[in-house]
Amino acid sequence: MKSLRLRLLVWVLVPMLGALALSAWLSWRAAHDTASLQQDRRLLASAETMAEQLRWQNGGVVASTPLAALEMFASSAHDRVYFEVRDDAGDVLAGWPGLIPAAEQPGRGVEYSSLRFAGEPLRAVTLTRELRRRGRVLRVSVRVAEGRIGFERLLHALWFPTLLRETLLLAFALGLMLLGLTLELRPVLRLRRSVQRRAPDDLSAIASEELHRELRPIVDTLNGYAQRLTQQVTAQKRFVMDAAHQLRTPVALLNAQLDVLAHFRIGPDVAETLEAMRGCARRQRLLINQLLALFRAEAHDMRSSPAAPVDLMEAVRDSCAELALFADARSLELEVDAPEGSAMVMGHAPLLQSVVFNLLDNALRYTPEGGAVQVRVLQRDDFVELVVEDSGPGIEPRHREAVLERFNRGGSEDDAGFGLGLAIVREAVRACDGQLELGDGERLGGLRVVVRLRAALGGGGPGRKATQPGTAT
Template identity: 45%
Template sequence: MISSLRLRLLLWLLIPLTLYIGVSAWLAYLSARDTADLIQDRALSTSAQVIAGQLGWIDGSLHVSVPPAALELFASPDRDEVYYQVITEHGRLLAGIPDFPFAAPFSAAAPTYRNAVLGGQPIRVAKTIRTMYDSGVPHRVAILVGQTRRGHDRMLAELWRPSLHRQVAMLALTVLLAVIGLTMELRPIIRLKDDVAGRDPMELAPIRAGDLHLELRPVVDAINLCIQRLHTQVAAQKRFIADAAHQLRTPLTLLDTQIQFATQLDDRAAVADVLDAMHNSSRSMIDLTNKLLLLAQAEAANTAALLRQPVDLVAVSAAVLEELAALAQRRDIDLGLEADPSPVWVTGNAGLFSALVMNLVDNAIRYIPSGGKVTVSTHRRGQAAELVVLDNGPGIGAEARARVFERFYRHAAPGQEGTGLGLAIVKEIVAASQGAIELAAGPGGIGLAVCVRLPLAAPSNRGT
């Protein structure tokens, strides 16, 4: 298969053009042949009529004399040979050669023409009939004149070959101009190729279309869209690495300090206290690492890198509440679920939806006083699934609600645990699912209500 675009375009141009020139050359040949035939036929017919004019009666018998003028019509540099025959309908030969290859049909009065072979040479024959009367009795006489085809063929070549040469020259000129045109028109594509190939691997600036053809600009737009996606992905990775390095530096430094301090202690009780503090630091660092990894996974989902499938939001909510029941019980929190009796299907990643509910409910449990209440509601609302986490805690002021989705922003009392990543993770998961999230005060202005709306899965994509 031909892989060169220039050659393929040239073939698409040359194939129909060659067919056109071939058909045109054949039609020109037929026209030239008809013209040469017409000229030769007229000369033959004129000669036959001159001979027919020399027929006469002598002593009651038909005679003919062939004048030189009848044969001088065929004088040419090609030295064609001329044959003739004058014969009556009764087979009496009046003049000419006896073995003429063309038998004269005496029924036709109009001149007729045909091709024949005489002495191994092709000839063209014209035949005319003249009726002679003797005492009112008609006698038909056939006059046949034939000529070899050398002059005819030369005339045909002179008429046809110049046209053929012009058409071949036109084809060659078309090929030359097409090659030059394609070379010039493909230069913007070659420059685009050089621009892309010569870029630094980390250069993510959009490609300029420049003088690229209008039909090819969508290709540049698609490349730029891909570059934009890569830029977003690279920026997210850089932000993740920077956040991870910044946030892990403090607990690692603290852990290293605790280890150095423990090596200087001789009191076993003091060492035990330091080990307990080190355990708390290690657990905090593990929690932070898990949150950072979950945030990276949520960002990947926002770029459609994870498999999407139908997920029952009711089942996910019930599983998360079952997992957090022990924590709620330790903190004396009334944890409840209100949900539709039938599944509420959404499209996405089950693990991320579980992390979404987990972070919302975990935040509510950790930041409300002991004896509080947390209620999770999962319902279908029109064409959307609605997940609401309601608590009766201190809530979040209106001025801080816009900032709680920022990474590492913590709206908590001093001494309360947390990484500041929970709601940032929730926001990324909701964005990846084409949903929306809203914070509002609870009923009567008490507590916080977090409402997440997600599009329902299409009926054909829902589970059984």
Template identity: 40%
Template sequence: MRASWHARSLRRELLGWLLLPLAAMVAFNAWTTYRDARQIADLITDRTLLSSTRMIAESVHESDGVIQAPIPPAALEMFASEDRDRVIYRVNGPHGELLTGYPDAPDPPQRPTGFQPIYYQGTYHDEPIRAVALAQFVVSDGTNGGEAVVTLSQTLRSRDRFERELWLRSLRDQVMLMAVAVILALFGLQFGLQPLLRLRDAVRRRAPDSLEPLDSGDVQQELKPLVTALNEALAQVRRQVAAQRRFVANAAHQLRTPLTSLKAQIGVGLRAADADADAPREALAGMRSTVEGMKRLSNQLLSLARAEQGSALLHRETLDFVMICRNAVESLALTAVERSIDLAFEAPSPPLNVHGHAMLLREMILNLVENALRYTPEGGVVTVKLSAQEGMAVLRVEDSGPGIPEIERAKVFEAFYRRLGSGVDGSGLGLAVVREIVASHEGMVELQDRAAGPGLAAVVSLPALPPS
């Protein structure tokens, strides 16, 4: 239960990535809406105050040498509301004398001049107010008698309620919009994830041993890389399974022949033990030869299986390719002497480093040189040359044997392929092992004519490391 609670959900993550920016946008809109509602409430309040103030100012006049300031009822009626805001007004004459109104009404920060109103904030009896002050020219006896100052203020109850209602209405619309967006996002995710869910169901319905590729025709463009990667993984598994089955089949096929021969030789030795003293010795010699062949065959099969696993599974290291070649050639020197074959090795003096698997590279060289020794007649020549060419380590194994026709050179790299009429014993695995080892080291191998006369040359090119 705990694991399922903490399990990641693609639907929840996508919904989160959709809703988090939307929630941030709603929060930003709520803030801007609040600011706009405040500005609108201030604007309406200021315009109402200014209209009422102008009505009062226009009623200020001189009569019989006395400046009078009657308050029109309409100027105060426009502030009537259910919030019962207080309206505080005051009219001062040109010399600052109080003409009418509240003597303790808050003064403006500065005396207004001309027809420009002054808006300001303040408090009246510990209650916040919004106020405006306006100057009004008063003419007395046909001359400019000066300016009367009209101040009008209002408590902010109705203004705050208007601001709150305006903001809450907008916020309600935003929340409803977000709720609709959540519902639409859920429906969109449900339908948008259908191809992925169908892909999941298709994988679940497959048989455990099915390695067939998945159908990518009905998936969305964004899912095609996933299906392609799955198909590539399935193809790699198919290749591994095929290689394993091929290895088992080849091993069973190739081991059956020497085992049958070994059984026959044992039978011959047992039947001839009493009749001929030399027969057991000959049978034992044959058995020894068969066992040696089986040992070599087993090593080649194991090398082939390891090389077929691919380069990604090989443990690689920096190796001195000259030293590996030299050691492999020296291990076959006695075989060359027994067959009266001139075995030569040529290599550059500085180290030639490659990045690879030491045992497989040695097996590759042994296979090439053993093949050359096997097909070279007595008195012949086998030359192993190693050189560096354009960033590659090039191994060239030449022999003075009969060679291979060009039409058959591609076939001899196939496992267990044997040339008819060669008259040479072998398993047909040597060059197949070479091909797989070279391929697992990102190299190339090809067969060419011998440069110094009749014969064959096997050329292997491997990526060389830059000199340190």
């Protein structure tokens, strides 16, 4: 059983049920004693009334049964009442013969017993008196017995209210316990929800202030562990980033040398091999650049370097200029619909550069020749939207989550990319505290990517909004 609430409940419920059982048994005993005492007193009073009526007559003892002796048993229970008066010679003077078994010797004084007579369980009292006359002593026993129905009813009437009261009290206490547990466990449940909602790579400290004193050390220990883990992960990331940096220079050199080699006069076989080598080297350079961009976005720590006002238009203009030739080569119409001046957003310039570049690069790369790509920058109330839309095939909704993962190419089998562009975009948008959305193009019908960024208030507003249609130049 893993639930803390259930375990606590069991720990409370089991002893409480034990206490209830003990208390019920004790109150039953008390009710039983009271009911017994009452019945025994009535039986004794009746037997004594009968015994008082014993008198000598014609040399023997006669017994008469006064009505009063039996009237005291009149009750709504309609219990049967039996009596027998018998002397020590075994002669029945009155009542039901056999109520006192023939073999039973007369006792002394008052004796109480439980017996069965005429198939009925009975409670009985036997009173033995010595009657003396002229030196003659006669011992006479008077036994009065009554059924148990009245006794049982009285026992029930005495015991049931107590049992009911105690059960209700237990239920009330349990209800209170449940309520208390629910209220007290709320901070823990809130903590669970906040941890569940975290991004998989979010190792920032968990707030423990509103937790109970007993739970804080656990969360503090976990925070310490997460901190050590973060340090280790950061060290690893730095190592990989350093390695990529180190690779950058030799790969750039290799590219330059291969470019130089291409200018020499060489035979067609060697030229073919050289071209393949140049292709490989170019891909290596692109991969290293993409990896570095990804590491930079991933390693970005919002706390140590908070977002600052950045001109989104600058990133748009730079990327358009960089990719203009590529768009031209593929006969694509590249339209920019944006404010004339600047569009200031909260973010980080290099990260926003890689967001715009990768989205534009994808749109130009995956849109078939002769298509169109549109970049829009829209100023909303307190945020700015960057919308990149194309007339290409788009991405099926079921693949949209997956293509944001590293090295996922959404089923593309060509070697045009590495599957890192959208992962870079996602990480960079996250580092700028923005939102990313992949959808269907409303205007051009292909993919529509929307990046929502906080507007930098007072950081230089957008200029007059103007549409700048134009093909890449």
